[in-house]
Amino acid sequence: MSRPTQEITVTVNGERVTRRVEPRQHLVDFLRLELQLTGSHVGCEHGVCGACTVRVDGTIVRGCLFLAVQADGAAVETIEGLTDTGALADLQAAFHERNALQCGYCTAGMLLTADALLRAQPDADRTAIRAFLSGNYCRCTGYHAIVDAIAAVAEARRAR
Numbered sequence: 001m002s003r004p005t006q007e008i009t010v011t012v013n014g015e016r017v018t019r020r021v022e023p024r025q026h027l028v029d030f031l032r033l034e035l036q037l038t039g040s041h042v043g044c045e046h047g048v049c050g051a052c053t054v055r056v057d058g059t060i061v062r063g064c065l066f067l068a069v070q071a072d073g074a075a076v077e078t079i080e081g082l083t084d085t086g087a088l089a090d091l092q093a094a095f096h097e098r099n100a101l102q103c104g105y106c107t108a109g110m111l112l113t114a115d116a117l118l119r120a121q122p123d124a125d126r127t128a129i130r131a132f133l134s135g136n137y138c139r140c141t142g143y144h145a146i147v148d149a150i151a152a153v154a155e156a157r158r159a160r
Contacts (some may be wrong), residue, residue: 013081024067025068028041028072053109054077057074078120082115095111110146122154133147
């Protein structure tokens with residue numbers, strides 16, 4: 001017996017794609033399995049670790065909780081697309097310079113979350129950064145270097 005599918009059309013990183021998906025397929029699985037965009041990771045599958053973070057119509061979402069069918073007609077941005085456009089270049093450089101990434105599993109989600117924070121609160125201080133990142137887990141760095149990197153980018157962006 002075949003499983004029911006639904007056709008969706010999504011603009012992913014500026015490219016319009018149409019696919020048939022199972023109604024229960026999560027967005028992160030669609031991106032990884034159907035489009036081979038593997039920068040977003042599947043971690044907890046409960047929306048608490050942040051490894052699956054992507055942007056849908058400009059808002060960060062947990063790709064493990066967001067169904068692919070919910071993205072029908074939406075614009076989805078992944079770490080790959082935002083890296084290609086250079087939108088995260090300053091954050092990526094700061095993460096590298098301050099050793100704010102180690103295994104890299106959480107990094108895509110951290111970068112997308114940090115970018116969302118700095119867009120919403122350009123004057124974010126270390127306390128605000130820590131609070132905003134509280135939904136993203138990193139098991140390697142201890143967060144200090146991540147907060148340092150984001151604070152440095154916030155300061156540099158304000159100086160511009």
